[in-house]
Amino acid sequence: MRIGIGADQHGFRLKEVLKEYLASEGHEIRDYGVASEDPIDYPDVAERVARSVASGDTERGVLICGTGLGMAIAANKIPGIRAGTVSDPYSAERLAKSNDAQIICLGGRTIGVEVARMLVDRYLASEFQGGDSARKVAKIEALEHRGVAG
Secondary structure (H helix, E strand, C coil): CEEEEEECCCCHHHHHHHHHHHHHCCCEEEECCCCCCCCCCHHHHHHHHHHHHHHCCCCEEEEEECCCHHHHHHHCCCCCCCEEECCCHHHHHHHHHCCCCCEEEEECCCCCHHHHHHHHHHHHCCCCCCCHHHHHHHHHHHHHHHHHHC
């Protein structure tokens, strides 16, 4: 799977570990920054990853900031993107299965490496299940289109 990954300075170390781990699992990783722990505004990174997913350049995304919350908010501003912050395995699974989210967001200051690996594994192994969830995702998309149209 082609995965876009990005972080701000608070998620840099976790990004580097996950990048190596995901590549070892056979995924093609595209790193959208950052390259150090120098301060950066997380919306810039979130936009790069979200646009890569929205365009089809990558299939899924992983974003990491201090809590994952800011990255999720910023990524969700890109039309067609659904991103969510998770910290437990059930939520990581449901992010894909129930919400058809293309981007998982994690907190570099709130979870450890082993938990992050587990959450990303659970998320990537999950596919949208449709059913009742399809109707709800369609409503989310309709809200987005109404918001864009004014």
